[in-house]
Amino acid sequence: MTLKANDRRLLIAEHIAGAGEVTVDALSVLFDVSPETIRRDLTRLDASGDLRKVHGGARPVRLHTENSFYERMSEDAQAKHSIAKKLFSEVHEGDTLFVDTGSTTLIACAALCKIPGLTVITNSVQNAQVMADACNQHRVFLLGGVFSSEASQTTGALVLEQIDRFQADHAVLTCVGMDIAAGVTNANCHEAEVARAMIKRSE
Known part of the structure; x- marks a missing residue:
């Protein structure tokens, strides 16, 4: 049965929200309509704010955008150093830590690298380098997965599988915001998956 245009557009928006960026050709095959019909649908959905058209397809709307990793390093620096100082008092020699990617x-x-004998499991190349360079005999595990050069991090299914092999005393995580209703939030769904997995495997 052929879908009505409004029903098809609703399903297109839902599909892209879940799948990420999708091409016109892929949507044409999925919904069994011409590429021209899909382009018209995407134009309507873009105008209504349900997605964003890109060259050759569409992607989900990003409700929040972050500055680059290096820009974030200088933002709220005093607060980040205060957090680091508090963490230093909570972590002890010999502890095992999950640490995700972030300027904080x-x-x-x-x-933390000044505390002797830590075991650190991280998806951040930079965090791994800082801990490995310290002269305190840390064990550092760098999780392998899909690499992003912008934040020097890995994400994806392989990272999640490896996290499940460890048990940690603490999870040291970053976030984008906190909300009474939504809780702790992150602008990147892949980073959020890593954080959830680390929390699950921490005491």
């Missing part, structure tokens, strides 16, 4: 966790690692 990188500053935290610069403080």
